[in-house]
Amino acid sequence: MKDIFPIAPIPALSRAIQPVADYLGLDILPLHIHEILFAALFYTFIQVVVSPVVSNYFVPHIYGPMNRAKKANWDSHIVSLVQSLLINGLALWCMGADQERKNMDHDWKERIYGYIGTPAMVSALACGYFLWDLVITLLNFDVFGPGLLAHAVSALAVFSFGFRPFLNYYGCNFILYELSTPFLNAHWFFDKLGMTGSRAQLYNGIALLGTFFSCRLIYGNYMSAWVYYDMWNAVWDGPSAEWVNNPAALNGAYIRAPSANKGPIPLWLFILYVASNITLNSLNVYWFFKMITAVRKRFEPAAGEKNAKAAEKAPLKTAAIASGVAVGDAAARQRTAVAN
Numbered sequence: 187m188k189d190i191f192p193i194a195p196i197p198a199l200s201r202a203i204q205p206v207a208d209y210l211g212l213d214i215l216p217l218h219i220h221e222i223l224f225a226a227l228f229y230t231f232i233q234v235v236v237s238p239v240v241s242n243y244f245v246p247h248i249y250g251p252m253n254r255a256k257k258a259n260w261d262s263h264i265v266s267l268v269q270s271l272l273i274n275g276l277a278l279w280c281m282g283a284d285q286e287r288k289n290m291d292h293d294w295k296e297r298i299y300g301y302i303g304t305p306a307m308v309s310a311l312a313c314g315y316f317l318w319d320l321v322i323t324l325l326n327f328d329v330f331g332p333g334l335l336a337h338a339v340s341a342l343a344v345f346s347f348g349f350r351p352f353l354n355y356y357g358c359n360f361i362l363y364e365l366s367t368p369f370l371n372a373h374w375f376f377d378k379l380g381m382t383g384s385r386a387q388l389y390n391g392i393a394l395l396g397t398f399f400s401c402r403l404i405y406g407n408y409m410s411a412w413v414y415y416d417m418w419n420a421v422w423d424g425p426s427a428e429w430v431n432n433p434a435a436l437n438g439a440y441i442r443a444p445s446a447n448k449g450p451i452p453l454w455l456f457i458l459y460v461a462s463n464i465t466l467n468s469l470n471v472y473w474f475f476k477m478i479t480a481v482r483k484r485f486e487p488a489a490g491e492k493n494a495k496a497a498e499k500a501p502l503k504t505a506a507i508a509s510g511v512a513v514g515d516a517a518a519r520q521r522t523a524v525a526n
Contacts, residue, residue, distance in 0.1 A: 187280075187283070187284040187285070187286055187287070187302060187303060187304040188303045188304065189217075189218075189303030189304055189306065189307045190303075190304055190307065191221050191307050193220060193221075193224065195216070195217050195218075195219075195220055196220045199216075199219055199220055199223075200216035200217070200219060200220075201216075203215060203216050203219045204216050207349070211350055212346065212349035212350055213349070213350060213351070214301060214306065214349050214350070214351050215349040217306075218306055218307065218309075218310035218349065219310075221307055221310035221311055221314065222310050222311075222313045222314045222317060223314065224314065225310070225311045225312075225313070225314020225315055225317075225318070226314040226315070226317045226318045226321075228314070229265050229268075229269060229314070229315055229318040230318055232264060232265045232268055233261045233262065233264070233265050233318075233322070234261075236264070237260070237261040237264040237265070238257075238261070240264075241260065241261075241264070245379070248378060248379070255326070255328065255329045258322070258326045258329050259329055259330075260378070262322060262330075263371050263374055263375065265318070266367060266370075266371055267367070267368060267371040267372075269315045269364075269367075270364045270365075270367035270368050270371070271368055272311075273308070273311060273312055273315070273361055273364055274361070274362065274364050274365055274367075274368075276308050276311065276361075277308055277357075277358040277361040277362060278358075278362075280304050280305055280308055280358050281358050281359075284302065284304055284305065286302050287302055287304075287305055287355060287358075290302075290355045294415075294416045294419050294420075295420075295423075295425055296355065297353070297355040297356065297416050298352065298353060298355075298416050298417065298419075298420045298425075298451070299351065299352070299420070299424075299425035300351070300354055300355055301351035301354050302354060302355075305354055305355065305357050305358055306348065306349075306351065306354055306357070308357055308358055308361060309345050309348045309349075309354070309357035309358075309361075310349075312341075312345050312357070312361055313342060313345045313346060316338055316341045316342040316345060317342060319334075319337075319338040319341075319342075320335075320338040320339060320342055323335045323338050333469060333472075336465060336469065337465075337466065337469055340462040340463075340465045340466050341462075341466065343458070343462050344360070344459065344462045344463060344466070345357065345360075347455070347459060352451070352455075353413065353416075353417075353459075356409065356412075356413055359409045360406070360409065362401055362405065363401060363402050363406055363466075363470075365397050365401045366394060366397035366398035366401055366402060369390055369391075369393045369394035369397060369398075370394055370398070370477075372390050372394075373387065373390055373391060373394055373480075373481070376390065377484075382484050383484050383485055387484060388484075388485060391481040391484065391485075394477065394481070395474075395477060395478065395481065398470075398473075398474055398477065399474060402467075402470040402474070403470060403471065403474060406467060406470065407467060410463050410467060413459075413463070414460060417451065417456050417459065417460075418456070420450055420451045420456075421450055421451055421453055421456050422450055423450055424449045424450045424451075
């Protein structure tokens with residue numbers, strides 16, 4: 187399927203990025219650089235303009251008094267929510283509607299070297315977000331820390347490889363990591379809006395843990411294993427000759443293997459990709475257990491408080507019997523101690 191982005195490649199921009207693309211071996215980057223920059227600017231606009239305006243309109247008592255660090259964190263969650271909804275929708279649509287991409291399923295060479303316009307567009311929009319994420323994390327390193335910086339660098343590196351073209355097929359699969367992100371952002375906003383421990387946060391927490399575990403830890407590692415297998419094959423074997431002789435990519439048509447990729451992929455690319463992917467998967471495991479702890483904290487205090495209140499009422503039931511008051515008080519203290 188051809189690239190469906192409504193703005194055509196900008197010749198001047200493509201020419202400007204061409205030397206960088208040639209140096210890095212990213213042969214189809216000039217076809218998609220406008221999409222990357224558009225996405226980065228779009229998410230910057232959401233952060234700088236949309237989030238402050240909307241937040242000051244609906245929750246001025248919460249957003250207004252925030253300092254710089256807290257506002258940066260709030261605005262980044264707004265951007266993350268918008269991005270995850272958009273990119274998940276595009277990736278799922280592409281995986282379901284693009285028949286040319288489906289035709290790649292049974293050939294590892296097509297999964298590694300094949301190029302299709304629309305999946306490349308989805309990856310370009312993801313790169314734009316990770317470029318924005320990298321810049322914002324560097325500018326606010328005191329807020330976001332080294333973990334999110336490592337995530338931004340690794341994610342940008344992994345998706346940039348697709349512009350060789352390389353792993354164009356897998357781009358949409360790995361974007362589905364983001365299916366848990368709307369629930370993660372909702373969980374965070376429940377806390378900030380004074381809804382900690384609410385029934386809505388409970389249901390959202392269940393959905394968050396379920397989607398994060400299934401999409402990132404199960405599906406993500408399963409797809410990683412397939413990528414490692416395909417890449418290991420590609421270290422020893424290059425694309426088919428007929429692909430090299432088909433320069434059809436200028437209109438986003440099906441498969442192109444440019445001159446930089448005539449031979450097998452270099453071993454350094456395999457190592458770099460695997461290292462970046464393992465970094466992301468390791469962070470996902472760490473964050474999953476952190477999320478379990480965070481979700482439990484929201485509801486365990488509420489359960490303890492309920493038990494304490496029940497314990498306080500127990501002595502009143504025996505208040506009419508003088509001899510029972512001491513027993514009731516002792517039982518209440520015991521239950522309260524257990525609850526605490």
